Amino acid sequence: MSDTRTLFHFPLDPASRQVRLALGEKRLAFTEQAVRYWERPAELVALNPSGLTPVMVEGDLVLCESRAILDHLEETYPEPPLLGREASERAEARRLLQWFDRKFDYEVGGFLLHEKMEKRLLGLGAPDLASLRQGREALRSHLVYIESLIGQRDWLAGQRLSMADFAAAAHLSVIDYFGDVPWNDFTGVKTWYMKLKSRPAFRPLLADRWPGLAPAPHYDDLDF
Amino acid sequence: MSDTRTLFHFPLDPASRQVRLALGEKRLAFTEQAVRYWERPAELVALNPSGLTPVMVEGDLVLCESRAILDHLEETYPEPPLLGREASERAEARRLLQWFDRKFDYEVGGFLLHEKMEKRLLGLGAPDLASLRQGREALRSHLVYIESLIGQRDWLAGQRLSMADFAAAAHLSVIDYFGDVPWNDFTGVKTWYMKLKSRPAFRPLLADRWPGLAPAPHYDDLDF
Numbered sequence: 001m002s003d004t005r006t007l008f009h010f011p012l013d014p015a016s017r018q019v020r021l022a023l024g025e026k027r028l029a030f031t032e033q034a035v036r037y038w039e040r041p042a043e044l045v046a047l048n049p050s051g052l053t054p055v056m057v058e059g060d061l062v063l064c065e066s067r068a069i070l071d072h073l074e075e076t077y078p079e080p081p082l083l084g085r086e087a088s089e090r091a092e093a094r095r096l097l098q099w100f101d102r103k104f105d106y107e108v109g110g111f112l113l114h115e116k117m118e119k120r121l122l123g124l125g126a127p128d129l130a131s132l133r134q135g136r137e138a139l140r141s142h143l144v145y146i147e148s149l150i151g152q153r154d155w156l157a158g159q160r161l162s163m164a165d166f167a168a169a170a171h172l173s174v175i176d177y178f179g180d181v182p183w184n185d186f187t188g189v190k191t192w193y194m195k196l197k198s199r200p201a202f203r204p205l206l207a208d209r210w211p212g213l214a215p216a217p218h219y220d221d222l223d224f
Numbered sequence: 225m226s227d228t229r230t231l232f233h234f235p236l237d238p239a240s241r242q243v244r245l246a247l248g249e250k251r252l253a254f255t256e257q258a259v260r261y262w263e264r265p266a267e268l269v270a271l272n273p274s275g276l277t278p279v280m281v282e283g284d285l286v287l288c289e290s291r292a293i294l295d296h297l298e299e300t301y302p303e304p305p306l307l308g309r310e311a312s313e314r315a316e317a318r319r320l321l322q323w324f325d326r327k328f329d330y331e332v333g334g335f336l337l338h339e340k341m342e343k344r345l346l347g348l349g350a351p352d353l354a355s356l357r358q359g360r361e362a363l364r365s366h367l368v369y370i371e372s373l374i375g376q377r378d379w380l381a382g383q384r385l386s387m388a389d390f391a392a393a394a395h396l397s398v399i400d401y402f403g404d405v406p407w408n409d410f411t412g413v414k415t416w417y418m419k420l421k422s423r424p425a426f427r428p429l430l431a432d433r434w435p436g437l438a439p440a441p442h443y444d445d446l447d448f
Contacts, residue, residue, distance in 0.1 A: 062315065064319040065319055067291070068314075068315050071318060076311070087285055087299075091286065091296060094292035095292050098291060099273075099274060103274055
């Protein structure tokens with residue numbers, strides 16, 4: 001299908017992490033290029049006018065934004081399926097993709113990652129405590145919701161592992177890098193995350209480190 | 225495939241409009257049910273935990289959020305194709321879906337529709353003039369970008385009409401309802417929008433009226 005595959009990504013970007021997990025799960029080799037997207041590097045902006053990660057170049061094909069990449073991977077390399085085989089499974093996985101990429105990202109990441117990560121990367125000063133509190137409260141509501149889903153199903157979208165699990169884990173894992181996930185209050189979510197963390201596709205994410213941003217001590221621990 | 229198809233939508237919601245355009249273009253009949261999503265009606269929340277529109281029920285299948293519905297329609301009723309036939313066409317259409325649903329929505333709709341529509345629906349008082357100005361400035365940047373794409377191509381994502389056109393038109397059409405699109409400064413965009421506006425699928429959108437929110441006089445005029 002392609003001679004070369006290159007992923008332009010930022011290690012602590014939840015959208016990039018979803019693509020890395022899908023590539024790993026489908027056992028597709030790729031060269032990775034970490035980019036400082038906030039500096040709007042010329043190479044990245046030439047590929048993606050939004051200037052955002054992830055961007056994947058596969059042979060002649062340029063794929064911008066996580067959903068375009070994930071849909072392409074699913075269409076081109078259907079095994080193992082990561083969106084489900086039945087229409088109802090796909091609908092549920094896609095509902096949850098939107099949930100995490102939009103609602104969780106807006107209500108949780110928009111506060112916690114902005115305060116703890118983006119402000120550091122951009123030199124914008126200390127975190128605002130009220131924003132951190134707001135993000136942490138929203139995170140708890142989302143964990144309650146994930147716990148309720150996990151209580152009824154093997155995986156988030158149903159009986160099979162899907163992109164919904166990777167989307168949730170990608171967002172949570174970056175927040176976990178900064179130590180903000182109250183795992184012990186949500187044992188169902190913790191067990192689900194432990195299963196994901198143990199998959200080979202997850203290993204590269206646990207090895208991520210960014211200069212000046214140290215992870216929480218338990219971040220790469222499989223028995224956290 | 226299904227005995228019945230019902231779309232729960234809000235007429236002035238850009239995400240709902242994308243689905244209505246896709247259903248119209250694919251000539252799929254549906255019953256529509258307009259919902260006041262901000263009041264969190266029980267029937268809607270029971271179908272979609274996010275409480276957002278659009279939700280489509282097709283036989284036994286519940287599809288929540290625009291992208292899940294659009295992907296389902298494309299998979300189940302592939303003619304006419306609205307995401308392109310080639311991988312590169314699909315990548316470009318999907319890049320632009322993200323552009324409008326995320327970037328445009330955040331930078332333009334988040335200001336203009338919040339100030340002019342949501343504040344009215346929720347009884348939150350008069351529009352904030354600085355926010356309106358910020359939204360209008362961002363809108364001009366986006367129109368410059370759309371104009372540049374239209375200058376190189378027949379349609380937004382390439383040589384064929386696609387969901388990218390419907391996404392852009394869905395977002396712009398709601399802003400146009402409130403009279404905020406400076407069409408005469410962007411003649412390429414205006415011609416492109418005129419072509420879309422003339423399609424049968426667009427007609428129901430031009431007939432939309434919401435109590436207490438009157439549209440701009442040119443809103444449903446095909447020769448605006």
